Amino acid sequence: MNKTNKDALDKLQEQLARKFDITDETEKQILADDLEDCLAEVLDYCNRETLEGNMAKAVKDLFVIRSNQEGNEGEESRSEGGVTRNFETGMPKHLRTMLNKYRLGSVTSL
Structure with missing residues (x-):
C-alpha cells in the first residue's frame, strides 16, 4: 500500500x-x-491505485454504510410487521455519483 493511501487510512x-x-x-x-x-x-x-481529492470521504461513508448493514448481508428487502426495508446492493448510488468524477477510463481491444 502506498504512503498516500496509508496516511488516509490512518486518519x-x-x-x-x-x-x-x-x-x-x-x-x-x-x-x-x-x-x-x-x-x-x-x-x-x-480504476485507480491512489486516493485523489475527496475520495477518502467516500471510503469513510462506505464504511459507515457497511457497518450499518452488518447482519443484513445478502438481503434486498425485508418486511416485518407491516414495515418494509429495502437494501441497496453494491456501491450506493450517492457514492457512485460522488466518485464518478475520479473514475479513469480503460482501453480494451476487440
Whole structure:
C-alpha cells in the first residue's frame, strides 16, 4: 500500500474510532481491516491505485454504510410487521455519483 493511501487510512481510522468510541485493540484492528476493504472497493470502482481529492470521504461513508448493514448481508428487502426495508446492493448510488468524477477510463481491444 502506498504512503498516500496509508496516511488516509490512518486518519480515517482515528476519526472513526473516535466517532464510534472504539478503544479496544481488537476492535481497532477490525476497523482497520474493514477500512482497507472499503478503500479497495473505492479504488477498484475508480480504476485507480491512489486516493485523489475527496475520495477518502467516500471510503469513510462506505464504511459507515457497511457497518450499518452488518447482519443484513445478502438481503434486498425485508418486511416485518407491516414495515418494509429495502437494501441497496453494491456501491450506493450517492457514492457512485460522488466518485464518478475520479473514475479513469480503460482501453480494451476487440
